[in-house]
Amino acid sequence: MPGFGPFDTFSDALIAACPLILSKPHATAGRPGTQDFELRWRISKEYCAWLYYTPAGKYEMSMLTDQSAQDDLDRRRSCLLPATVDDARFPPGSLKYVFALHNHPYAGRLSDGDLRMITSMGRTHEWVVQVRGKKVPLSVVAFFSNSNDLEHPSCDGFFQYIPVTGELKKWTGDASSGWRQELLGTVTWQDEEHYRIDEK
Template sequence: MLGPFESYSAALLAACKKILEKPHASAGRQGQQESGTFWRTSSEYCAWVYYTPDDQYLVSKLTDQSMVDPLNRSKNCVLPSEVEDPRHPASSIKYIFALHNHPHGSMLSKSDIRVIVDKGSMHGFETRTREGVVRLAVVAFYSHDVSNSTCDGFHQYVPVTGQIMNWTQTRGRWRCEQTGRVTWNGDGTDFSIEETRAPCFGGSP
């Protein structure tokens, strides 16, 4: 568990560093020499950024429990639906970001999008915090360096706005680009992803 933090951005960036420091959290850029070997031994880790009644943000304990893909085509960390924090009643905890890493830095998967929408249906898609209203999002961290993993960036999907964004860090400065938009069909059972390149609006950090 990490925190407490006074801002969701601080919690997010601390979690990025912590997760990418875990063993085999990065497999480098896809297509690089030995990237296939690194992929086979890589792991996904996941956690929640959540908000407590005393107006603090925390990062939950990490888990690396995964859904098994017999063909090793994908890796999916199984995020618990709820946070266990004995200091606060379960009903008082508010869910902000669902976090995990993508070893190859790939874009968010359809599974990621479905999972965060399911979690939002359970916990709500917006939370009023000390910083105003924060919108639920799923985040996938990545690093381009296998031997010295650092927080190079993350993909983010915000169900309320439909935006998919890619945040990248260069010399401590963050830049955001909208890379896609999710559109659900009329009955909410399926969706399409339109790839796009546009400036971001809202989001983190």
């Protein structure tokens, strides 16, 4: 279901989504090695949502979900993102899926599950959508905070994986100073199950 928006650009939507998602209960765990990090990690949660483009020419974010996959060893957090958004304002099949958004409780890179999830979604949706004459590739985004202030965490950046190009990126900065991107590596899939990462 629709959550918040609309936004004219996906950049505006990402800037708004980052602090919103990180402000949810237990969305951040602070920095590894700091006091109480292990406890904060154990109770942390991932929240996820779709950022999509509508026939009205705007970007919208779906409602957040914190439904998570089971991990009996408590080694990771993963949010189960529904494959589609039910937005009753628009005809079925008319939405264009752009970004799968979620948080990481600390500034860790994208996980194996993140890479597999968005690759699976690419087989369901379009790998690249046309928006106002421009091509926008499907990708997964994980917001993070470097702050130990769990009540008002800063939005310090996000990791991004773009399946159609294979690029793994890290974006840092903020809305006022601008965002800087760093290419971390490239993912190459050998088949539907196996891949390798060539780090930069």
